[in-house]
Amino acid sequence: MNISIQDLNKVYPNGNHALKDVNIEINEGMFGLLGPNGAGKSSLMRILVTLMKPSSGRVLVNGKDTAKHRDYVRSMLGYLPQDFSFFSNLKTYEFLDYAARLSGMSSGKKRRAAVDKMLEEVALFDVRNRKAGKLSGGMKRRLGIAQALINDPKIVIVDEPTTGLDPEERIRFRNLLARISSQDVIIILSTHIVADISSTCEHMALLNRGQVAFTGSPEEIIRQAEGHVWSLYVDEKEYVEVNQKYQVIATVMQKDGWKVTVVGDEVLGYDAEPVSPNLEHAYVYFVEHTLKNRILV
Numbered sequence: 283m284n285i286s287i288q289d290l291n292k293v294y295p296n297g298n299h300a301l302k303d304v305n306i307e308i309n310e311g312m313f314g315l316l317g318p319n320g321a322g323k324s325s326l327m328r329i330l331v332t333l334m335k336p337s338s339g340r341v342l343v344n345g346k347d348t349a350k351h352r353d354y355v356r357s358m359l360g361y362l363p364q365d366f367s368f369f370s371n372l373k374t375y376e377f378l379d380y381a382a383r384l385s386g387m388s389s390g391k392k393r394r395a396a397v398d399k400m401l402e403e404v405a406l407f408d409v410r411n412r413k414a415g416k417l418s419g420g421m422k423r424r425l426g427i428a429q430a431l432i433n434d435p436k437i438v439i440v441d442e443p444t445t446g447l448d449p450e451e452r453i454r455f456r457n458l459l460a461r462i463s464s465q466d467v468i469i470i471l472s473t474h475i476v477a478d479i480s481s482t483c484e485h486m487a488l489l490n491r492g493q494v495a496f497t498g499s500p501e502e503i504i505r506q507a508e509g510h511v512w513s514l515y516v517d518e519k520e521y522v523e524v525n526q527k528y529q530v531i532a533t534v535m536q537k538d539g540w541k542v543t544v545v546g547d548e549v550l551g552y553d554a555e556p557v558s559p560n561l562e563h564a565y566v567y568f569v570e571h572t573l574k575n576r577i578l579v
C-alpha cells in the first residue's frame with residue numbers, strides 16, 4: 283500500500299490557498315498529520331478521500347490516480363470526518379448497521395456479525411441499544427471510528443479524532459487505531475495534539491499554512507530542532523523582553539526570577555543554555571520557522 287501526494291494545490295473559490303505544492307509519500311502503518319488550526323489538514327484529507335478535487339497536482343494510490351479511479355479508492359477507504367455527526371434517532375447498533383449497508387455489505391447475516399464484532403472492538407456493545415445521539419462525547423467518537431472501520435478498509439483516514447476527549451479516552455482511541463494498524467493498512471491521523479503523534483506514529487508530516495514544513499519520523503524532527511531550544515534565567519523586566527523577542531514555550535517560577543524555555547535559532551544577550559528538544563518544542567520551532575520563511579518570500 284502506498285499513497286503518493288504530488289504537487290497538490292487547493293485554492294477555494296473565495297481565494298483561500300489552503301494547500302501549496304504539497305508532496306508527501308505515505309506507506310503502511312500509522313501516519314500522523316500534524317498542524318495548527320487552519321494548516322490545511324482537513325482540506326488534504328477531503329482530497330485524499332475523493333470528496334473534493336485539488337486545484338492542481340494529483341494523488342496516487344498504489345500508483346493509480348485517484349481522479350481517474352475513484353471507485354477503486356473508495357472501495358478501500360474508511361473515513362472519519364472532523365465534523366462527524368449522527369442520525370440521532372438511530373440506536374447505536376442500527377447506526378452501525380446502516381453504515382455497513384452503505385459500504386456495500388448486503389447480506390443481513392454477515393452484517394449483524396460484523397456489527398456485533400465491531401461494537402465489541404470499540405467497547406460499545408453494552409450501549410448498543412442506546413440512541414447514538416445520547417452517547418457521551420468519547421463514545422460518539424468511538425462510534426465514528428467504528429463506522430469507518432466496519433468494511434475492513436485498507437486506508438483509514440481520521441480527522442482530529444481525539445479533540446475534546448479526556449486523556450483516558452484519548453489513550454483508548456489511540457490504542458484502538460494502533461491495533462488495527464497492520465502490515466497492509468495505512469492509517470492517517472490528523473491532529474494538533476503532539477502527544478497523539480509521538481506515542482503512535484512512526485511517520486509524520488507537519489503542515490503549516492498549507493505548506494509541508496517537515497516530513498519524516500518524530501525522532502527526525504526532534505533531531506532537526508536540536509540547537510534551537512534554549513533555557514534561560516530571567517528577572518521580571520527581562521521576562522517581558524524575552525517574551526517579545528522569542529517564542530516562549532515554558533515558564534517555571536524560581537526563587538529570584540523565572541526559568542524560561544524558548545525556541546529560536548540563537549538567543550543573544552542572555553545566559554542561555556541549549557536544551558534537548560522534545561516533539562512539542564520541535565513542533566513550535568518548525569511552525570515558527572516556516573512562518574518566517576513565508577514572510578521573507
Ligand SMILES: Nc1ncnc2c1ncn2[C@@H]1O[C@H](COP(=O)(O)OP(=O)(O)OP(=O)(O)O)[C@@H](O)[C@H]1O
Nearest residue numbers: 294296298300317318319320321322323324325326
Ligand atoms: N470551504 C472552504 N472555503 C474557503 N476556505 C476554506 C474552506 N475550508 C477551509 N478553508 C480555509 O482553508 C484553510 C485550511 O483549512 P482546513 O480546514 O483544511 O485546516 P485544518 O488544518 O483542518 O484546521 P483545523 O485544525 O482548524 O481543523 C483555512 O484557512 C480555512 O479557513
Ligand SMILES: [Mg+2]
Nearest residue numbers: 323324364442
Ligand atoms: Mg481540520
